[in-house]
Amino acid sequence: MRPFALAAAAALALMWTGGALAADYTIVIDKMAFGAVPEILHPGDTITWQNDDALRHTVTARDGSFDLNLPSKTSAKMTVGAAGSVPFFCKFHPGMTGTLVVTP
């Protein structure tokens, strides 16, 4: 059992980011709108953007830090970057907007 315990400890250590476990979130895109953004985000957290809409959308950071192209009924995962406020939008439908607020 010792190798297993060691591996588990190593896995836990890898997931440990800045003293807190990285969290995984899913944001659903549907009916021409981004779903609610988690209120608390930290660097290293992951977000899966799930496009349930019938249309292709993008999740594009205004500062260029990420740009995901999501055909209908697909998803993509990204890792949250450095602390700060990052507004994002859909390049195809610029009225679709949101902001990631990342705290240290």
Added chain:
Amino acid sequence: MIRTIAIAALLTFGMGGAVLAADAPTDAQIAHIAYTAGQLDITAAEQAIKKSKNAEIIAFAKQMEEDHKAVNDQALALVKKLNVTPEDNPTSQALSKAAADKLAELDKLDGAAFDKAYIDNEVAYHKAVNSALSDTLIPAAQNAELKALLQQGLTLFTEHEKHAEMVAGMLK
């Protein structure tokens, strides 16, 4: 009980000046009008993709083709589910005739002249369709799911209108 359908707006943007008078459209007619309007914009996009050399115009046209096809696929699925047969009507026919005329007019243009005429018409077309949706088609729709799909279409086409205005501004 004859009511003027405000869809006259659809026909006043360089695609003819006819004003239609008819009973309030039924759900079957509304479905036909909405589907037809989408198909006509797909045809216009196909012409632009074929004729234009401008990257912005081509990208815009490809998006119109993809978005309108997606919405029309949803509309087809809905009418099938509701067991409604879209019903041809004078508004759909007038739209098709006006669009065919516009297509022929644009076909005679090339280069920058085509690009400008195409995108100007896209601005006007989406503006008119959005007016018809908000003023006539959405209020007249009886079925809640059809009404919701039209509302979703209005949100999307409002984005298209803004996008078309942005591209038109870039051409100036």
